[in-house]
Amino acid sequence: MKELAKSMARFSWAMSMAGARQLTELVADDEDRASDPARSKRLQQVLDDATETTTEDFDERFQSLYEAGTKMQEELIEIACDVFNPKTMIDTTSRLVHRAADAVKGLGPEEDQGPSEGDG
Secondary structure, three states: OHHHHHHHHHHHHHHHHHHHHHHHHHOOOHHHHHHOOHHHHHHHHHHHHHHHHHHOOOOHHHHHHHHHHHHHHHHHHHHHHHHOOHHHHHHHHHHHHHHHHHHHHHOOOOOOOOOOOOOO
């Protein structure tokens, strides 16, 4: 039992260190990434391999939970990438400005209403 606990602790520590390394790679200088375009691909392959190794022993219940969580994470990443995409930001801002302009036009004085109460 003690050896199993040690093994679990090593695994948890290794995953923490792998996560720290991945984060370091992810936020690496753009210049570093540009000088080594295969770097992202290698990192992606390492992550995919580790994920496959980790999930291959899941039973049906955990596999279903894993797949549901993965789908949710991927959708959130897609949304985040869309939100922080400069073209999307410009398009969204443009639509908002047009909607605001249309709304303001509707607030202007109505024509041919004649004098209102208090106009005298």
